Amino acid sequence: MSDSGFRGFTNASVTKLSMVAFSAHTFLSSIMDTRHMHHLQYENLKRHQYHKIITKNSVFSNSGSLIFSLLLLYQFRILERQRGSSKYICYIITVEILTSTLETLYIIVMNTLNIKAIIPSGPYAILASTLYLYYKTVPESFTMKILGINFSDKIFSYLLAFQLYFSESISTLPSLIIGLISGILYNSNILGMKNWRFPKFIQNIFKKYVAPIVGIKKTRSLSIPTQNINNTHRSQIITPNEEYIKLLKDMGFTNEDRIKQALIQTNNDPTRATEILINS
Numbered sequence: 001m002s003d004s005g006f007r008g009f010t011n012a013s014v015t016k017l018s019m020v021a022f023s024a025h026t027f028l029s030s031i032m033d034t035r036h037m038h039h040l041q042y043e044n045l046k047r048h049q050y051h052k053i054i055t056k057n058s059v060f061s062n063s064g065s066l067i068f069s070l071l072l073l074y075q076f077r078i079l080e081r082q083r084g085s086s087k088y089i090c091y092i093i094t095v096e097i098l099t100s101t102l103e104t105l106y107i108i109v110m111n112t113l114n115i116k117a118i119i120p121s122g123p124y125a126i127l128a129s130t131l132y133l134y135y136k137t138v139p140e141s142f143t144m145k146i147l148g149i150n151f152s153d154k155i156f157s158y159l160l161a162f163q164l165y166f167s168e169s170i171s172t173l174p175s176l177i178i179g180l181i182s183g184i185l186y187n188s189n190i191l192g193m194k195n196w197r198f199p200k201f202i203q204n205i206f207k208k209y210v211a212p213i214v215g216i217k218k219t220r221s222l223s224i225p226t227q228n229i230n231n232t233h234r235s236q237i238i239t240p241n242e243e244y245i246k247l248l249k250d251m252g253f254t255n256e257d258r259i260k261q262a263l264i265q266t267n268n269d270p271t272r273a274t275e276i277l278i279n280s
Helices: 013-031 044-047 054-060 062-082 085-112 124-136 155-166 173-187 191-193 200-214 242-250 256-266 272-279
Strands: 143-146 150-154 228-231 233-236
Touching: 013 054, 013 062, 013 085, 013 256, 044 085, 062 085, 062 124, 062 173, 062 272, 085 124, 085 173, 124 155, 124 191, 124 272, 143 256, 173 191, 242 272, 256 272
Parallel strands: none
Antiparallel strands: 143 150, 228 233
């Protein structure tokens, strides 16, 4: 990858904000010695502690899980670059609502069967859903052969996920399954979930007050060069933008000819070009 490519948290401000929030909440809970109190079980619902349905998603019970989750989130930043920060944060909130609802239903059903079920604290279901999206939509950059077996460059992310979900025995298994189901539902666009967006006034508030803090910048407009044809009229000729070519390569798309063709078809719109490349 060239030095001019997109690295770190470039075009991934929501990912950066999420990692800071998870780290801060876990650190504060550790200082206050409350990390063991954030898991979700039927007793919480019985006591009307409904806030735990949401708050449990932002704190980990141990430092090991936090570290592996941060590494996994960092790998997933490519999804934010594909969709843009605004669409990505809508995805996060949509999946959080969906997974939290399914986890709550799971606890209620287990209680009716006289089985004690506990959902450990941490965004395990959200990460599992994002892992499925990563598997389905992020193309392989290269493959390597180890002991006669072909592995893609995405194997590192899958190993991180394996370590995260199986480091705590089987306690995270329900969240893993619920997350994968949520990812499948979202990717299948059930109820048009992919098209869900914030109301206009919320978007304006976000752009005005939140975006400058987390570093979300508006994509600059492109000027399309023109040339004279037969000295009688001017015709627009679309040239693929080099910056967007590098951006799409950093997302994992390796065929430069296909990237250029997608950019030409979409009038240099990287978001629509990404959709074409994913679906082609």
